[in-house]
Amino acid sequence: MPEVTLVEAVNTALARAMGTDENVVVLGEDVGVNGGVFRATAGLQERFGEARVIDTPLAENLIAGTAVGMAAHGLKPIAEIQFMGFIYPALDQLLSHASRLRTRTRGRLTCPLVLRAPFGGGIHAPEHHSESTEALFAHIPGLRVVIPSSPARAYGLLLASIHDPDPVVFLEPKRIYRIVKQDVADDGHALPLDVCFVLRSGTDVTLVTWGAMTHETIQAADALSSAGISAEVIDVATIKPLDIETILESVEKTGRCVIVHEAARSGGWGAEISAQIMERGLLSLLAPVQRVTGYDTVMPLFRLEDRYMPSVDRIVQAAHATLGFE
Amino acid sequence: MTVSFKFDSLQYLDTDGAVVFEPLPEWANDAAILIPLYRTMVETRAFDAKAVALQRTGQLGTYASSLGQEAIGVATASVMTADDVLLPTYREYGAQFWRGTTMAEILLYWGGDERGSDYAGPRGDFPISVPIATHACHAVGVAYAMKLRQQPHAAVCFVGDGATSKGDFYEAINAAGVWRLPVVFVVTNNQWAISVPVSKQTAAETLAHKSVAAGIAGRRVDGNDCLAMKQAATEAIDNARNGRGPTLLEALTYRMSDHTTADDASRYRSAEEVDAHRLQDPIDRLRRYMESRGLWADAEEQELHDATAQRVEQQVKVYLDTPAPAPQTMFDHLYATLPRAFDAQRQAVIEEK
Numbered sequence: 001m002p003e004v005t006l007v008e009a010v011n012t013a014l015a016r017a018m019g020t021d022e023n024v025v026v027l028g029e030d031v032g033v034n035g036g037v038f039r040a041t042a043g044l045q046e047r048f049g050e051a052r053v054i055d056t057p058l059a060e061n062l063i064a065g066t067a068v069g070m071a072a073h074g075l076k077p078i079a080e081i082q083f084m085g086f087i088y089p090a091l092d093q094l095l096s097h098a099s100r101l102r103t104r105t106r107g108r109l110t111c112p113l114v115l116r117a118p119f120g121g122g123i124h125a126p127e128h129h130s131e132s133t134e135a136l137f138a139h140i141p142g143l144r145v146v147i148p149s150s151p152a153r154a155y156g157l158l159l160a161s162i163h164d165p166d167p168v169v170f171l172e173p174k175r176i177y178r179i180v181k182q183d184v185a186d187d188g189h190a191l192p193l194d195v196c197f198v199l200r201s202g203t204d205v206t207l208v209t210w211g212a213m214t215h216e217t218i219q220a221a222d223a224l225s226s227a228g229i230s231a232e233v234i235d236v237a238t239i240k241p242l243d244i245e246t247i248l249e250s251v252e253k254t255g256r257c258v259i260v261h262e263a264a265r266s267g268g269w270g271a272e273i274s275a276q277i278m279e280r281g282l283l284s285l286l287a288p289v290q291r292v293t294g295y296d297t298v299m300p301l302f303r304l305e306d307r308y309m310p311s312v313d314r315i316v317q318a319a320h321a322t323l324g325f326e
Numbered sequence: 327m328t329v330s331f332k333f334d335s336l337q338y339l340d341t342d343g344a345v346v347f348e349p350l351p352e353w354a355n356d357a358a359i360l361i362p363l364y365r366t367m368v369e370t371r372a373f374d375a376k377a378v379a380l381q382r383t384g385q386l387g388t389y390a391s392s393l394g395q396e397a398i399g400v401a402t403a404s405v406m407t408a409d410d411v412l413l414p415t416y417r418e419y420g421a422q423f424w425r426g427t428t429m430a431e432i433l434l435y436w437g438g439d440e441r442g443s444d445y446a447g448p449r450g451d452f453p454i455s456v457p458i459a460t461h462a463c464h465a466v467g468v469a470y471a472m473k474l475r476q477q478p479h480a481a482v483c484f485v486g487d488g489a490t491s492k493g494d495f496y497e498a499i500n501a502a503g504v505w506r507l508p509v510v511f512v513v514t515n516n517q518w519a520i521s522v523p524v525s526k527q528t529a530a531e532t533l534a535h536k537s538v539a540a541g542i543a544g545r546r547v548d549g550n551d552c553l554a555m556k557q558a559a560t561e562a563i564d565n566a567r568n569g570r571g572p573t574l575l576e577a578l579t580y581r582m583s584d585h586t587t588a589d590d591a592s593r594y595r596s597a598e599e600v601d602a603h604r605l606q607d608p609i610d611r612l613r614r615y616m617e618s619r620g621l622w623a624d625a626e627e628q629e630l631h632d633a634t635a636q637r638v639e640q641q642v643k644v645y646l647d648t649p650a651p652a653p654q655t656m657f658d659h660l661y662a663t664l665p666r667a668f669d670a671q672r673q674a675v676i677e678e679k
Contacts, residue, residue: 075474
C-alpha cells in the first residue's frame with residue numbers, strides 16, 4: 001500500500017472515480033494544465049483529457065452553477081473552489097439550486113455534484129485564505145457537508161461523496177494536506193457518509209471535533225492521558241447530516257463533552273451539536289458542554305493566527321473544566 | 327472613445343400583420359405550422375387571464391403574467407425537440423405549454439405546491455427559476471453535458487432584461503463562448519424589471535450588444551412578430567445543435583401586465599405608455615397575417631376560443647381538485663434517502679395535529 005498525504009489521497013480518489021465512471025468530470029480554476037494550486041488534480045487532465053478536466057473561467061458562481069446544470073443533466077461534476085475564501089459567490093447556487101432541485105421537482109431532477117474546497121487556517125496564508133465557515137453550508141437543508149481528517153478518510157469519504165446521489169460540499173483541511181502520510185489502498189472502497197468515526201475510546205470525557213483539529217484534539221487526549229484522564233475522541237466527518245447518536249452514546253458513557261472547532265464560536269457547528277446533546281442527553285451530563293473554538297472576531301492575519309486557533313492547551317483546559325465542575 | 331455599431335432587429339410583419347420584410351421563411355405560408363403557434367399563444371393568454379382571476383379571488387398565490395409576450399416562448403419552443411432542454415424563468419408559460427408542461431402544473435406551482443414542477447412535459451426541462459439569471463449557469467452545464475456526449479441537442483435559457491445586469495448572465499455567456507456550447511440565451515426584453523426600465527439597467531445600446539464582449543453571436547428580433555421570432559430561434563438553435571456555437575437572442579416585447587399580481591405598475595409607468603404597446607400585440611398580428619393569406623377565418627377563431635375556454639376550465643379544475651400534499655412529504659425529496667438525522671423531525675410533523 002502506498003503511503004500518501006491527504007492531498008494525494010484526494011487526487012487518487014478523483015482519478016479512481018474518473019477511471020470508473022465516464023460521467024465524472026472535474027472543473028475549476030487551474031485544475032487542468034496546472035493540476036490545481038494544491039496539486040489535488042495533478043495529472044488528471046493528461047490522463048482523462050481537456051473535455052473532462054476543465055479549466056473554467058475565473059468565476060466561482062459559474063463553476064457551481066455549471067456543476068448544477070451538469071449534475072441535473074446526468075454528469076457527475078466534481079467542482080473545485082480554489083479556496084473557501086472564494087466560495088461565497090457559489091453560495092447562491094448551493095442554497096438556491098443544488099440543495100433544493102430534488103425537492104422542488106419532486107425528485108424529477110437531482111443534483112449529484114461534489115463541491116470541493118480547501119479551508120481552514122494555520123498555514124500563514126494571505127488574507128481570505130484561512131477561514132472556516134462550514135456552518136454556513138451545514139445550515140442549508142438538502143446539502144451534505146463532509147470534512148476528512150486523514151489521508152484514508154479523504155480517499156474513502158471523497159469516493160462516497162462522488163457516489164452519493166445528492167450534492168456534497170467536501171471541505172479539505174489544507175493545514176493537514178501534507179503533514180501526515182498514511183497507507184491508503186487505492187481499492188475503490190468508499191467509507192460511509194453520515195457517521196462519526198471514534199478515533200480513540202475513553203471513559204472520562206468526550207472530545208468532538210473534525211478536520212485539521214483532530215490533530216490538536218488527539219494531542220490533547222494524549223496530554224490528558226498522561227494526567228490519568230481517559231478521553232474519547234470523535235471525528236464527526238459528515239457534519240451534516242449529523243450522526244448525533246454516536247456522540248450521545250459517548251456522552252452517556254463519559255458524562256462530559258468538549259467540542260473543538262476552528263470556526264468562530266457563535267452559530268458554529270459546535271452550537272448545534274451542543275444543543276442536540278442538551279435536548280437528548282441532558283441527564284447523562286455531569287458538567288456543561290464546553291466549546292473550544294475560534295473567536296467571534298474576523299480571522300486575524302497570520303501574525304496572530306496561532307492565537308486565534310484552538311490550541312492543545314485550550315482543549316486540555318476545557319476538558320479539565322468539565323472534570324472539575326461541581 | 328465609444329465604439330458604435332448596430333444590431334438590426336429582424337421583423338417580417340408590421341402591427342397590422344402586413345409583410346414588411348422579405349423573403350419570408352418557406353413555412354410562413356404553411357397553415358400546419360402557423361395554426362399550432364397561434365393556438366398555443368391564444369391558450370397561453372386565456373390561461374394567463376384565468377390565473378390572474380384565480381389570484382384575485384384568493385384561489386392562487388402571487389402570479390407573474392405573460393400577457394403580451396406569448397410569441398417569444400411559443401415560437402422558440404416550436405423549434406425545440408423533446409431532447410433539447412428548456413431552462414425557463416417565470417413568464418415563459420407559452421414555451422412550457424408547447425413542450426408539454428400542463429396548465430394545471432403551472433397553477434400548482436403558483437398555488438404553492440412543488441408537484442407543479444414535476445412536469446409531464448420533457449422530464450429534463452428545468453423548473454421555473456425565480457432567482458434572476460442563476461439558471462443561465464445551469465444552461466452552460468446542461469449544454470456542456472450535451473457537447474461532451476456529442477449529442478445534437480441544445481439548451482435554451484430564457485432570461486429577462488433585468489437578468490442581463492447580473493454576474494450570472496455575464497459568467498454564463500462568457501463560458502458558453504469559451505467552450506462554444508450548444509446553448510441559446512433568449513433575452514425577453516419586456517422593457518421593465520419590476521419598476522426599473524432598461525435605460526436604468528444598462529448604458530449598452532442594446533442587450534444584444536452584450537454578446538460582443540462574450541465573443542458569441544448576438545441577434546435582435548421583434549419578439550411580438552411570431553414569424554420573426556420563430557425564424558431567429560430556428561437559426562440560433564440550429565447553430566447550437568450543429569457546433570456553430572451559442573447565441574444571445576434579444577427578443578423585444580413589452581410587459582403589458584404588472585410585474586406580478588402583487589405589483590401595481592401605475593406607480594412607475596403611465597397608462598398611455600402601456601396603451602401605446604397594445605398595437606404591438608403578437609396574437610392580433612399573427613391573426614391578421616393569417617387572415618390576409620386566407621389561412622384563418624372568423625369561424626375558426628370562435629371555435630378556438632370556445633375550445634380554449636373549455637381546456638382552461640378543465641385544467642383549473644384539475645388544479646383546484648388536487649388536495650394539498652401530506653405534510654411529511656416536505657421530507658420526501660430532501661435527499662434520495664432521508665438520513666436518519668431527520669427521522670424525528672419527520673415523525674413530529676406527522677404527529678402534530
